Amino acid sequence: MEKLRVGVVGFGGIFNGAHKGTWKTTTKAQIVAVCDINPEKLKKAKLEFPSINTYTDYKEMIDTEHLDIVDICTPNYMHSPIACYALDNGCHTFCEKPDAVDVEAAIRMKEAQERSGKVLMVMRNNRHLGSSQMLKKMIADGEFGEIYTGRCGWIRKRGIPGKGGWFTTKAQSGGGPLIDLGVHMIDLALYMMGNPKPVSVVGSTYCKFANDEEESDSVHANFGEKVEGGTFDVEDLATGFIKFENGASLQIEFSWASNIERETRFVELRGTKKGAKWERGTFTLYDGKKNCKIKDLLFRGKQLVSSVDGHGGNLRHFLDVVTEGAKPDYVIDQGIDMIKILCAIYESAKTGKEVQL
Ligand SMILES: NC(=O)c1ccc[n+]([C@@H]2O[C@H](COP(=O)([O-])OP(=O)(O)OC[C@H]3O[C@@H](n4cnc5c(N)ncnc54)[C@H](O)[C@@H]3O)[C@@H](O)[C@H]2O)c1
Structure with a gap:
């Protein structure tokens, strides 16, 4: 099976501390692009994943890279806009917690998920x-x-x-x-x-x-x-x-x-x-x-x-949902x-x- 193409948004603490290891070891997917507004973070990303393309604008990354999956690890206020854009452009989306910073933003994520039919899950590591x-x-x-x-x-x-x-x-x-x-x-x-x-x-x-x-x-x-x-x-x-x-x-x-x-x-x-x-x-x-x-x-x-x-x-469960149709243990209504x-x-x-x- 060809590996799914993953684009990461936010190359900071939680990505490096808790997401990177799974993406490096899974046989189901691979990181092909990283977006961060901080060019220093992109230099580090390129050192660690030499074959990736880097971006400072998540929309440009999603528009260009034919991604299957977007992994969102940015500050909280960006979760909903990035998730909605990723879903509306055909990407399964995994997002760090919290789901959103207000109820309207969480509802917009649900609407985008329903429009797209793609998988949307938010980190519930415990x-x-x-x-x-x-x-x-x-x-x-x-x-x-x-x-x-x-x-x-x-x-x-x-x-x-x-x-x-x-x-x-x-x-x-x-x-x-x-x-x-x-x-x-x-x-x-x-x-x-x-x-x-x-x-x-x-x-x-x-x-x-x-x-x-x-x-x-x-x-x-x-x-x-x-x-x-x-x-x-x-x-x-x-x-x-x-x-x-x-x-x-x-x-x-x-x-x-x-x-x-x-x-x-x-x-x-x-x-x-x-x-x-x-x-x-x-x-x-x-x-x-x-x-x-x-x-x-x-x-x-x-x-x-x-x-x-x-x-x-949690990330491996998300991949099972995407690739094998496993029943998701999280649905966005719980996030709302x-x-x-x-x-x-x-x-x-x-x-x-x-x-x-
Ligand atoms: N699940 C957990 O245990 C856990 C633990 C810590 C943090 N988090 C969550 O992870 C998310 C990130 O937290 P962190 O500690 O990694 O923060 P961080 O500040 O270390 O990293 C965030 C990164 O996102 C980048 N960024 C900011 N705005 C961006 C944008 N518009 N486009 C692209 N990149 C952008 C920053 O430059 C930075 O590199 C937060 O939502 C936080 O709540 C989860």
Whole structure:
């Protein structure tokens, strides 16, 4: 089979850290072109992939290269316009999270996907960890009973990505840790809960660390380039509460910086038969008899040893959908619901009121 032609938009941190490896090793596709507005990044791309063509304009790349796939790794505000252009020009499209920076932009992606009939998937790397797949199967097998509530968060002590650059500029990122980290953990919670329909939210946001000079202690905060004296008009902490049509609820908290013991990243689920806490790729099961003790039936020792390359797993799943017609585990309606939740929490934080979706 001839390899599918891939064009990458955005040769920055996440592409080099988490996409490149899959494109280099898959037998199904190969990178033939890279677009970045920064010529220095294109020089690096050319060194690494000598046979590619490089572009500073994604439209020119798509118009010229007869691509099968576009992989979008740009700042958030460019996801929707690039995805719509790629889909409208016949390309299957894989896009980094978050889906979009507002609901209208996410809806435009859905419309372009429907017009084109091509595959559109947005990165949901946590779903593709071995631990998540195993927990999901246990839930599907009915081991948890009814999951009626949960909590999730990614709370950093110090870990603001690219301070002053696009990450901390609302017009380019759509927001702070709520949209940056929330999309990961809320998605995993909803995925485990069976993607219930959100009906209302309430939330608060704070910005207290824009002038903080402490060094980051988070290995997860090395994304985005810092800009001295740049913009910081997003929150650094968000809390909230989401209610769903089926009566379930979810408490959330996300921060890039806060005075806490240490960074935590978790999804906690409460079911009528069992509860679970997922933490950084492992999970622990709880029930009434063995109060809060780790159940080791499905574990090696006390912890599950699982596949840890969630990003690669997600990209390989996308390729299976494109080449073999595998059933996609993500559909853009889930992305629209996600962006509705996040934007409504920002609205609630501004108005002080509960927002109906
Ligand atoms: N899934 C994850 O775990 C994860 C982790 C980090 C970042 N991300 C997401 O990945 C995306 C990129 O983040 P990053 O950390 O790599 O940022 P980055 O700033 O390191 O890289 C972005 C790249 O896009 C380029 N770019 C900007 N505008 C462009 C345009 N219009 N056309 C072409 N290129 C353009 C920049 O020059 C830069 O090289 C963001 O959406 C972010 O939310 C995902």
